[in-house]
Amino acid sequence: MRIPAEGRVIYLQRHPALADPYTLSPDDETSEHPGGAVLASALRAAGTGVVLAGVFLGAMTAAFFAALAAGGVLGF
Numbered sequence: 001m002r003i004p005a006e007g008r009v010i011y012l013q014r015h016p017a018l019a020d021p022y023t024l025s026p027d028d029e030t031s032e033h034p035g036g037a038v039l040a041s042a043l044r045a046a047g048t049g050v051v052l053a054g055v056f057l058g059a060m061t062a063a064f065f066a067a068l069a070a071g072g073v074l075g076f
Helices: 035-074
Strands: none
Touching: none
């Protein structure tokens, strides 16, 4: 990008034949490399798995303490 003395902004674009083959469309938010989409998908799946594991462990912990409290109240 170049800003001339008049203050107008001129956007310089490369010719499509000279464009980098790894550049994706502007609406792709993952990466400039094609493998980035695969990596982003894998990281999303891993993150979802971690969240679900955390929810499961939290539920099991709550159930354990509820059973422990009920046992204490009932005298077991």
